[in-house]
Amino acid sequence: MNDKDLKEMFKKITDIEVENVELLKESLTHRSKGESRSYERLEFLGDSILSFLTSEHLYRKLKELNEGELSKKRSEIVNRENLSYIFSKLHFDEIIFVDRKSLKSIPDSIKEDIIESVFGAIYIEKGIRGAKKFFKLVLKNSKDMPDDFYAKNRLQELSLSKYKKLPEFKTEVYREDRFKCEVYLDGKYYSQSFGRSKKESEKKAAKLAIKKIEKENL
């Protein structure tokens, strides 16, 4: 791939126009390629940028969460599974430089690293504003985003403003590997849902409860 094509494809994916193609290439190059520069140092930098931007986003957005809950939320965004999911969803595999002979399929660890190193390259060229633009894209393409991610918190806010009480989640194992969650607001049953994990069942039930409240409020 020549420089012009790379810039264009990167622009198509991220809507960011880079000038410094060498730095961009470095952020997309795995050491298996045997080039003089690969993404590791940029990943060191980008990892800390992503963590900072995620922390700021959650700090501002979820005002009622304490630091432990914020940490948990952060790890729902900044984790290997989610970042490699974003990598694939945005088709980063089409613009990276790896030795395809030794790496037949790209492991999730490399996908995660590259999303982080791209944060580093964008930050070096475009500063914090550029990094924030890429962060918005990452957030938008995160798993569960935005409905499921914020569902429990939105329901909390709604319940507090309506009843001055937190919602109640009654969650139990339901047959083999299924969980069932029922949501109560002010002691009154609102919704129920099922999921393969406790968290999944709670998020889904919270979403249903939110819909019901929104209808009530119409």
Place this chain on the structure above:
Amino acid sequence: MNDKDLKEMFKKITDIEVENVELLKESLTHRSKGESRSYERLEFLGDSILSFLTSEHLYRKLKELNEGELSKKRSEIVNRENLSYIFSKLHFDEIIFVDRKSLKSIPDSIKEDIIESVFGAIYIEKGIRGAKKFFKLVLKNSKDMPDDFYAKNRLQELSLSKYKKLPEFKTEVYREDRFKCEVYLDGKYYSQSFGRSKKESEKKAAKLAIKKIEKENL
């Protein structure tokens, strides 16, 4: 302490003039005080800002280090011992809000937390530029800063430019709990020093070698 005094003392310590005294107070308040707000959420945010600013500083300053070495360097700055040292050196104990009855002396964990939460408060009011100003102060007041911190790296650069070779550190245990380090450049003996840890002896020997090279170059 009233708001005016707090603002003045904070300005004296950091050379930063804050407007939002409530937020500043929150960042300086330990939960033992029983106030409605204490520093935990700001610490969640500030911790990630400090880590980001440290990563950026090292990424730009130490171009020849790989990501593992950069991580090690980062942890020399961002660790409990150093941050609590900075807290005391800058006299933050004079402006914090803790319950002095239950906390007769301030544990290092709280000192560390408060340096981080202050990063959060400054960032929220002043943005990344304000946080960078505070970071410079933190860096300047770090243990070993700047001479010892960069000594081995500076010696590497000097040796590479003079001899196209890395310096050689011969470090050994010297009596009970002492280490001895000798530095060789291009096979030639340059300096030796002693320390209570391997790292300390190497840093001190590197500093002496740098002085010798600088004299040679006069």
